[in-house]
Amino acid sequence: MKRAIVIGASSGIGRAVASLLVEKGWRVAITARRTDALDELRVMYGADRVMTMAMDVTKVEATTTLDRLISEFGAPDLLFYASGIGGQNPQLDIEKELDIIRTNCEGMVRVVDHFVNFVRSSGEYDKKHKAHIAVITSVAGTRGLGSAPAYSASKAMQSEYITALSQLCSMESIPAKFTDIRPGFVKTAILNPEKHYPMLISAQSAAQHIYRGIKHKRRVLIFDWRFKLLVGLWHLIPRFVWERLKVRN
Template identity: 50%
Template sequence: MKKAIIIGATSGIGQEVAGILVQQGWRIGIAGRREEVLRSMQQANPQQIEIQHLDVTKENAVLHLTELIDRLGGMDLFFLSSGIGYQNRNLEPEIELNTARTNVEGFIRMVTAAFDYFKKTKNGHIAVISSIAGTKGLGVAPAYSATKRFQNTYIDALAQLARMQHLNICFTDIRPGFVATDLLRNGKYPMLMHADKVAEYIVRALKHKKRVTVIDGRYRLLVFFWRMIPRWLWERLPIKN
């Protein structure tokens, strides 16, 4: 039976992916900050789910991840779904710094721990949810778009490092557009997708071990044109969301 660890499984995309993997017969270890949600999910499928309270911004997060892996009996897939993001036109420092703590510091902490684990076991699959926001710097959400670009680049670097070290580690960088989750609880967003449908796309991408996947086709087209916009023009666009 395949085994997956999902960080950020208590809501949104992570929770939906967890549900699909359980239906497909995986044993999963789920982690997040909301213990009551973790317990509820485990009660629904106690034979397939192990749980662990975990906050990626805390130094003990790696220890808690290791405990969860041990209880699960190992892992084949590490899936990082935790992340935060806010619109912050006024550049309130604490919002920017909190975003970096989760999306950069927490991201590094978790992904490097997974890399080290798979380096010891000789193979594995690391998947992360980043965002199409990493394509361009969004003036309404500077820290969010910058941290997502960081995640894209970090996974690129780890993929190269794995090849340099002759490791059989696969990487999947998942880049959704706007998804109706708690992350987008404020504001109106175009082409809004539902988390359950996004999770279906993700599970298919994981099955085929895609290196990078943009969800969905509308956003693939959008990103294609975004990349073609010169900097001088991008800086003058009135992005509102």
């Protein structure tokens, strides 16, 4: 039975991915700050399939929590990083911007780096059995978005960071492989319920895309196809034109 640790599984895409993994026969260890929401999944699927632990990725203790989780759960085949916050911020409320950076950038670096160092030193993985690290970034990280500067920049940072880690693991022969997951709009609590979003898909549908991408060990996964097309077109737009566009979502 394969094992996954899902960071940020109390709601949205992380929760849908954790549920799907269990339904596909995996054991999962799930973390987030809202432990009542994590407990719901444990009760639903049983404690033999779902282990829970409180973790706030913005706190330094997140690394000791991860150590404790791994020692109780075992070394996972997959570390799935879903924790994130977002939102538009055209007013540039500085605390909101910095909160996004702390959670999405600092939180990811803290947890993912700690796990890479575990992979490097544990002896649990090798060339034939590499640790798989998957991070939900976003199509929002592919170009700077004026209505959400910290969010789009934090997602770009996550994507580039994964590229850097992937190169580092290759240079240092660390047995880890990476998937950068870039969804378009997914109906979760991170979106503004009062706004209309085009090409919106459900968290369950996102989880199906992600499961297939992980199974096929995709390095970068953009979904669905409409966003893949859109991102391709975005890259063709020269910067001086991009910076004059009104991208409100």
